[in-house]
Amino acid sequence: MKIDFEGRTAIVTGSSAGIGLAIVEGLAASGARVVLxxxxxxxxxxxxxxxxxxxxxxxxxxxxxxxxxxxxxAALVAAHPRCDILVNNLGIYGPQDFFETPDAEWTRFFEINVMSGVRLTRAYLPGMEQQRWGRVVFISSESALNIPADMIHYGFTKTAMLSIARGLAKRMAGTGVTVNSVLPGPTLSDGMAEMLKAEVESSGRTIEAVAADFVLANRPSSIIRRAATVEEVANLVVYASSPQASATTGAALRVDGGVVDSI
Known part of the structure; x- marks a missing residue:
């Protein structure tokens, strides 16, 4: 299979590091013009x-x-009015107990994780529909299904993405535009590496080994028994964005290492 995005413009939000940056590289390597x-x-x-x-x-x-x-x-849309492939990757996370999470934090997570994707998708979908081709991918999380007890405000935003993507896929029925969600599991991103940095330095072990222990301790249902790489997540996003994925829409595509215990 040769994925070719020649002549296509992709926008990847929150893409200066981590999974987003790997998605930029994957799309660019396949010929897309990419807005980082x-x-x-x-x-x-x-x-x-x-x-x-x-x-x-x-x-x-x-x-x-x-x-x-x-x-x-609005500034992004004004600067880059054309978009064939929109990857709504922007997101924040962080543990906080439900009873200590104020309204302002719920609103902040909702605005960044959910409304950024809503606003940009609303802006770019009409152009995709007009040209009868387009791809929208929301980067959700296995936490959308396995709601973390210590990050309920985060899990809720990732679940919201699934609803929005599924509904938009139906809204764009028959237009040649697909809308999907991708659900990463524990991933060895820059954020995870920073979180585990002290353990790596004190133990003298590799970041991969420390990350694998973290996954087994916090997501024991993992089948691959390690953290995924950002490239592994990006590979699925690139496929979902491709012409070859034309019959895949309204789907919640898991790249979670088997964490979600479901057939």
Whole structure:
């Protein structure tokens, strides 16, 4: 199978590091023109340099801006009005007990994790429908199904993505536009690496080994018994964005290492 995005423009939100950056690389390697997004100009520029070092001929452009607000989303659409492939990857997470999570934190998570995708999808879907081709992918999480007791406010936002993507897939029925969710499990992203840094330094073990222990301790239902790589997650996103995935829509596609205990 050869995936070819020649002539297609992709936008990946929250893509200056981690899973988002791996998605940028995967789409660019397959010929897409990719808009890379970071919150600051410095992080955006650094990510562009990092991708160019791996893919020197990639067609990349950066957009620095906070997409967790209506104004930020509007600025992106104004700067880049065309989008064939939209990957709603932007998201935040962090543990906090339900009884200690104030209204403002619920609202912050909702605005960034959910409404960024709602606003951008609402802006770009009409153009996709008009050209009779388009792809929208929401990056959800296995936490959408396995709601973490210590991150209920986070799990709720990831569950919301599943509802939105499924409903939008029905709304775009027969248009040639597909809308799907991708559900990563524990992934060895920059965030996880930073969280485990102290253990790696004190133990002298590799980050992969420490991450595997973390997965087994916190997600014992994992079948692969390790953290996924960001590239493994990106591979599924690239496929879901491809012409070859034309019959896949309204789906919650798991790349969770078998964490979710379901047939």
């Amino acid at each position: 997004n970071g919150r600051s100009q410095a992080s955006t520029d650094a990510a562009l340099v990092a991708v160019a070092a791996v893919l020197p001929h990639a067609d990349l452009v950066g957009f620095a801006g906070d997409l967790g607000s209506a104004e930020g989303c």
